Amino acid sequence: MEIKNKIKEYLEKETQRKIESETENLIEAGVLDSFSMIKLIAYIESELKIPVKMEDLSPDNFNSIVSISKTIESHGKKR
Secondary structure, eight states, X not given: OOHXXXXXXXXXXXXXXXXXXXXXXXXXXXXXOHHHHHHHHHHHHHHXXXXXXXXXXXXXXXXXXXXXXXXXXXXXXXX
């Protein structure tokens, strides 16, 4: 399964909300807040086995499925 799909599936399950678009701003839509972002990062690191660096923890990198995927895929390729 593609990383974007895994992230979307995880977020929809955790938040009980349908994400309409991979480019939807998850922060503005109320899907992601500080607590759910921490849980998402824990999921990425434990389930996807991709470390998330502190410098990547910004709203720009975590505001949509696309931006999250790009951020973590770049780390997965560097491993």
